Amino acid sequence: MSDLLLASNPVHKKVPVLIHNGKPICESRIILEYIIDEVFPVDGAALLPADPYDWAVARFWAAYIDDKAMCPFAITHAMANNVHAVHFVAPWAPMFKGKTEEEKAEGIKQILAAVETLEGALKGCSKEKPFFGGGTVGLVDIMLGAHIPGVRATEVLTGAKIFNAAITPLLASWTEHFGELDAPKKVLPDVDGMVEYVKRRHAQWAAAGAAAAAASKS
16 A cells, blocks of 8 residues: 555545545545536536436435445455455445355345345436436446446356346346447456456465465474
């Protein structure tokens, strides 16, 4: 952990941090709002609605995704490393840290409940249009869209179906619409690559654990 990171984000001590004009701005959704809606606004590209109520609702769901529903470490950090050393967003903890199949099943149940909550949010926010932002992508779409590859990789690695068209048809359709956009195609990681990376890291982790266990017995 660098001195610059500690100085820039002394509260959470983590990335992302945007340094603009020598001043740090922390946390993903705060950075997004700062860049697009405040500092570098573009006509027709506002992330948050102009209506005060819709603005408040969008910020609520963006925070829900960030703090309650999705887990940014689910694949790239946790599943590829020691899952027991990672802090998880609540619904994901039993799925990855559960010691029994029952505990893991309870984790999946909690995740699906959170996803069903987001299904209701999409129905209310979209006003029968493709995105949480209505006809255009907004803050909530970006916050959730960033997790699509991790969720898909989790589905492959665990066998759990998280975005299930039979249960959450609006979200399933939303993932298709979001994935067809040019910008996400350019920046989101490849799911197959994530899966292979996690498998490779798991093999390395298991080998290191076996070697350490053997050394302790000698």
